[in-house]
Each structure stands twice: as C-alpha cells, then as structure tokens.
Amino acid sequence: MFIALGVGLLVPATSRLGRPVALILAAIAAAFLIAALSSGDPGAAIVGRWPRYEGLPVLLLYVGLLVAGARVLGGSTASKSRRYLGRGLCFSMLILAPIAVAEAAGLRPLGGADDVRPGATLGNATDLGLVGLVACLLLLPSALWTKNRLAQIGAVAAGVVTVASGSRACILVVVVCGTVLFGFKAFQLMRSGKRVLALTALAGFLGAAAVLSWSIPSVADRLFSTETVAGRVYLWEASLRALSGNAFVGLGAGQFVDVLPSHLSDAFARNVGTEFPADSPHMVALQLVSAGGLLFLLSAGVVMCTVIVAGVRRSRALPVNEHKLFLVGALAAVCGYGFALMTHFTSPGTTALVCVLAGAILGNVPAQEADAGRRPGKVLNSVRLAAAGLALMGAILSGVAASAELPMKSGTELAAKGDIPLASKEFEQARALRPWDQDIDLLAAQAFAVRAVTGDTTAAAAAVTWASSAVERNPGSMEALTALAVGQLGTGDVEAAWKTLDRQIERSPWTSEPYLLRGLAKASGQDAAGAIADIERAAALTPKPERALSILSELYVVSGQPEKAADVEKRLAQAR
Structure with missing residues (x-):
C-alpha cells in the first residue's frame, strides 16, 4: 500500500479531489486520533493491533489511496490507467478462481485445517468474497456493454471467486447488483427487438449463479445455515452494550477485543461461544464507532454519500463510453462493498482497492484547474515529493515489520x-x-x-x-x-x-x-x-x-x- 501510494503521488495527475472532500478526510483522521488518545491504550490504538493493524498509519494510507485514486484514475483523460487496472484485476481473478474453487472443494492447495473456511490467498473467506465482489461489479458493465473479452472472462472468474468463498453477503450483493445490470441490458435489448437474447442473458446469469452455488457442497451448506446469522445478532447486541458508554469518542482502534468480554451474556456464550474472541463487531457502522466514535462514523458516512452522489451525477452526464462504464462499475463495487460490510469488517486486503475506486469517482477536478486555484506549483510539487518520500520510508519500515x-x-x-x-x-x-x-x-x-x-x-x-x-x-x-x-x-x-x-x-x-x-x-x-x-x-x-x-x-x-x-x-x- 505504501508503494502504491508513492507511485500514485509521483505520476502526473489526471484529476484531483475537491477541497470539501479533503476537509472531510482530514476530519476522519482527526476523529480517529482523538479516539486513540482517549482510549485505555493510546499507543496500541495509534499504531494498530494484530491481526489487521488498522491504526493511524493504515488509516492515513486509506486516505492517501483515495487521493492516489483521484490522481491516477479520475477524470476523462485517465482511460489508459483504468484499462491497466481492469487488466490487472482480470489476471488476479484468473489466478484466484481455481485456487478458491479447489479450497472450497476441500483440496486445500494452500494448506490449512479441514474445519477452517477457505480464504485462498487472503486467509479469510469473506475477504476473498469481497475481493471477488469488487472485481466482478467493476468489470461487469464493460463485460456487458463492450466486446472486451478479457473483461468478460475476468467478470466470470470474479463471480466464481465470490461464490467459492461461501460468503452469503457477498453472493447476495453480486446477485442483486448483477441482476440490476443484466436487467438493464436486457431492457435495452428488448427495446431493440432482441427479446429472446434479452431473456436468455438474464436467465443465464441467474441460472449460472444458482448452479455454481449449489454445485459446491460447502457453499450450498452455508446458504441455508442460520448459525452465523444468529451469532451476528448476539455479537451486535453485546457490541452495543460495550459501546453504550463510549459512543462519542469510541474505544480506540484495537480495543474492542479487550472490552467486549465484560459485556457478554449467557445467551451469547451458549449460542456463539467465547473460544475465539471477536476483535470487531462485524458491522461497519459499529466498527467505525468503536474505532473513532460518532464523529468518525459521521465523517466516513459523509464521504460515502459524497461518493454515491458524485458517481450517480457524473455517470448520468456522460454518454455510454469507457469512462461511464468504469464509473458505473466502480460505484456498484463501492456500494456493494459497503453493504457486505454490514456483516463483516474492514481489512487492508480489501479496503485498499475500494479506496482507490472511491477516489477515482471523486476525482473530477482537472489537475490544471486545481493547481491554478492553489499555491504556486513549486510548493505543491515539494509537498507531493515529500509525501512520496514518506511513503517510501513507510514501505521500508513496513517491509521490515512484515519480515517479522x-x-x-x-x-x-x-x-x-x-x-x-x-x-x-x-x-x-x-x-x-x-x-x-x-x-x-x-x-x-x-x-x-x-x-x-x-x-x-x-x-x-x-x-x-x-x-x-x-x-x-x-x-x-x-x-x-x-x-x-x-x-x-x-x-x-x-x-x-x-x-x-x-x-x-x-x-x-x-x-x-x-x-x-x-x-x-x-x-x-x-x-x-x-x-x-x-x-x-x-x-x-x-x-x-x-x-x-x-x-x-x-x-x-x-x-x-x-x-x-x-x-x-x-x-x-x-x-x-
């Protein structure tokens, strides 16, 4: 992530974030820092804790990747960069798909116990589903409205990855969003007189999703299991009790796992179990309140709403071209990711890509116009180079830390x-x-x-x-x-x-x-x-x-x- 941010700051910008968005992002970082300093263990809350280490450095990286996404992928002149991103995701999904299917079938090519849900190269099964979800929804508009064979193959592979993960939330989001996109395409085909083709395409998508879901035993078993759903409800109830007295400033990053045990109940223990302590509420709204309080949740919500409004407005203003299809796919991916997080948690393996896509949606201020209304170019270049240098230092330090x-x-x-x-x-x-x-x-x-x-x-x-x-x-x-x-x-x-x-x-x-x-x-x-x-x-x-x-x-x-x-x-x- 540090390397990606450094590169994103060094390449020529195609667009920039507007000043209001920059102020909101600053409010997000400030709310997080206040919550960390107010927590029982400020040091751990600031640097982050195992297993995801989502402290202030990683939060600033998320913010930085929003900026990098706007610089590299935003605007009408970034078509080449967007094509590179699409190709990269296609090849990634083609690598992940056979591994994910083998893992779901119980072959365990990457090792691991038989009773542990497979996560392919991401370790966590739902994280695997989230990556598949984001890639599938991003590639699907191009796959439907162009003759880009690579995008079509990549979208199919991403759909396979999502289903093989066994994550019901991710599968549901892909099916719903995919149905909307296929339905709109079918509507266009019917208006042009191609009714059979329209119905075949829509039915084929739903049939393929159903057959793939039921053909993998581990996935089919989870689709009708209510154990995890009931467990989430008990966890949310306990999380609300844990946050009831700390909602304004939150608990601080990494503190949830130590605070939660004092707010459990007999029903939670009997139905969920306490053998594996939860380090997150498994709901993005509660996670944001836990990490940074209500101001942190409000700031993140404002950014999300801004992304949705900007994505809808800009995609409607464009004709059907590469940029419009990218905006539609990126907006579907970001929103789908948010819905899936209502039963899951963030992690660097999934959030980084979504931050880049959100930045691409928000980046609509042409770089030349943005520079004209700001400080002299030399000052801006110095700030940008300094930030890139810090990103390089961060890459070295995090590389040493990861080697542990x-x-x-x-x-x-x-x-x-x-x-x-x-x-x-x-x-x-x-x-x-x-x-x-x-x-x-x-x-x-x-x-x-x-x-x-x-x-x-x-x-x-x-x-x-x-x-x-x-x-x-x-x-x-x-x-x-x-x-x-x-x-x-x-x-x-x-x-x-x-x-x-x-x-x-x-x-x-x-x-x-x-x-x-x-x-x-x-x-x-x-x-x-x-x-x-x-x-x-x-x-x-x-x-x-x-x-x-x-x-x-x-x-x-x-x-x-x-x-x-x-x-x-x-x-x-x-x-x-």
Whole structure:
C-alpha cells in the first residue's frame, strides 16, 4: 500500500479531489486520533493491533489511496490507467478462481485445517468474497456493454471467486447488483427487438449463479445455515452494550477485543461461544464507532454519500463510453462493498482497492484547474515529493515489520515441536523487528501455552514469561490472562493460576475457558465439589461442550459418583 501510494503521488495527475472532500478526510483522521488518545491504550490504538493493524498509519494510507485514486484514475483523460487496472484485476481473478474453487472443494492447495473456511490467498473467506465482489461489479458493465473479452472472462472468474468463498453477503450483493445490470441490458435489448437474447442473458446469469452455488457442497451448506446469522445478532447486541458508554469518542482502534468480554451474556456464550474472541463487531457502522466514535462514523458516512452522489451525477452526464462504464462499475463495487460490510469488517486486503475506486469517482477536478486555484506549483510539487518520500520510508519500515512474520511462523512451529529455547529466540527476533507490536508477546505466549497443555513444563515456563509480559503491556487482555493461567498450571503454581482465573471470571463471568481451567486447578487441589461446579459452568457456557463434559465425567468417576458420570456421558453423546 505504501508503494502504491508513492507511485500514485509521483505520476502526473489526471484529476484531483475537491477541497470539501479533503476537509472531510482530514476530519476522519482527526476523529480517529482523538479516539486513540482517549482510549485505555493510546499507543496500541495509534499504531494498530494484530491481526489487521488498522491504526493511524493504515488509516492515513486509506486516505492517501483515495487521493492516489483521484490522481491516477479520475477524470476523462485517465482511460489508459483504468484499462491497466481492469487488466490487472482480470489476471488476479484468473489466478484466484481455481485456487478458491479447489479450497472450497476441500483440496486445500494452500494448506490449512479441514474445519477452517477457505480464504485462498487472503486467509479469510469473506475477504476473498469481497475481493471477488469488487472485481466482478467493476468489470461487469464493460463485460456487458463492450466486446472486451478479457473483461468478460475476468467478470466470470470474479463471480466464481465470490461464490467459492461461501460468503452469503457477498453472493447476495453480486446477485442483486448483477441482476440490476443484466436487467438493464436486457431492457435495452428488448427495446431493440432482441427479446429472446434479452431473456436468455438474464436467465443465464441467474441460472449460472444458482448452479455454481449449489454445485459446491460447502457453499450450498452455508446458504441455508442460520448459525452465523444468529451469532451476528448476539455479537451486535453485546457490541452495543460495550459501546453504550463510549459512543462519542469510541474505544480506540484495537480495543474492542479487550472490552467486549465484560459485556457478554449467557445467551451469547451458549449460542456463539467465547473460544475465539471477536476483535470487531462485524458491522461497519459499529466498527467505525468503536474505532473513532460518532464523529468518525459521521465523517466516513459523509464521504460515502459524497461518493454515491458524485458517481450517480457524473455517470448520468456522460454518454455510454469507457469512462461511464468504469464509473458505473466502480460505484456498484463501492456500494456493494459497503453493504457486505454490514456483516463483516474492514481489512487492508480489501479496503485498499475500494479506496482507490472511491477516489477515482471523486476525482473530477482537472489537475490544471486545481493547481491554478492553489499555491504556486513549486510548493505543491515539494509537498507531493515529500509525501512520496514518506511513503517510501513507510514501505521500508513496513517491509521490515512484515519480515517479522518469518520468525513468528518459525517460532510457532518450533514451540509445537517442543524446541522451546530456539522458539523463544525466534520470537525475540520477531519482537526486535516489530518492537511496537504488543501482540507478539501474546502470540508467543499462546504458542507456548498450546504446547504446555501436553505436559511440557519448559513450554509452560515460557508461556508464563511471555504471557506476563503481554499482561504487563495490556492488563485487560483476556487472551493473555488465559495463556498465563495455562502456563502457571503447567509449572505447578496452582495458587497463582487460581488468582489469574479469578481475575478473568470477575471481569467476564460468561467466558467458558477460565471456568474450565479453574476447575482443573481445584481438582488438583483436591476440591472435587468446586471443580465439578466450575466444569459444569464451563460446559454451560459453550455451544461445543464436549471437552468440558469429558472432564466432568472423569471427575464424577473419581469422586465416586458413577450415576452422575453416566448422565454426563449421555449428554456427551448428544453433544457429539
């Protein structure tokens, strides 16, 4: 993204953003910064946190890419750049489509567990669907109204990527927007007397979407599943409770994952589960309020409305040509992305492309006219070159930071194999490459905690060391406290583990894992009744209670209560 921004600032501009849009973008950055400084951990909120690191640097990159999109793709003279973008997306979709289909079919060419939804090269399945959605809607007008074979093939490949992702929101948006575009094309064909061709085209699109969706078992299963939908509703309710007292300035970027556990409920735990803490409300409006407050949401909403108004006005004013088709596709892509985010979250892998397209829609001020009404050209060139230089520095720094993923991966693999000293060295190297990232300590602690569960006392000691550091940097992290408790139990420090778990349960009495671990701690302390009560509570607070019920059955057997053990075995059989 830094490299793209630098190039976008160095090439000759075809158009610029107007002053009102620039002021709104400045308000977005200011609202975000105020929320970050007001949060419980300003440093983490400003630089961003794992896994998406959407702090102030990335937000400024989003804003910068809006500017770059206007400079490179906006205006009537940028047709060559728009063609290059279309070709790039076509080739990208042709690469993604076979990988996505193979992943959806369970072949896993990129690796990964069988029970994890495929995400192709983007890691997250819905992110994959969003990229397919944006590419498909951008290319579809050109595919329908021109004889551009590459655009037609790219649009089909992008549609395949969207469906193969299994994201119902993305599939729905593509089907609805595609139906509108095909319907309009069919209407034009009918007016010209080509009724059969018109009906065939519209029916063919809907039929192809239906056949492709039902032909991939994993996608067909998700289309009729209500589990995720119900989970979203519970998450939104908890998110509203978490934001109720902080709506004006928000929580700050990256703080949601630590604030949410204190606002859960029994119903959330039973129906959604707390094994994988949510780091976003999975709704763009709530995410914006969480990251920057109501002013941040309002500023982003104004930008979105401006994009829609500008896109509709400018596309209506143009004849059917390359620029008009691009504007229609870009507007459909940006709006479709926004609708899909009503059940998802932003990430650099998807938002960057949308920011460029939004900038292309907004960039309608000819560069020469914009320069004439501003400061002298030399000053503007100096500012632009300075910004490009900062982008280059950002690319170097982010490249170094990204290289930390190599020792992180190596450390995780070594920890799983039991080579704890070497794994610790790898994590230390990662921390040296990314010293601002507090979540390296957390991720290292979790890697060692996984090994500690197998009885490796050396791994348990390492988990305590790294988790203690993570808790010191972020006392509110439930994940760090869990890793610390696992390490403490693994080293035999039951009393310390008990205190850590009490601290977690006091903060979030709806989280299953602390009850399970405290039950094990009580069992090792010969408190059978307390252990049974905690494990029962742990089983009641998760939609997948198999592990807790298995431990509970053993506790009943050990405590001389075979009848209750048999009852638990029946519950376990039903759960499986």
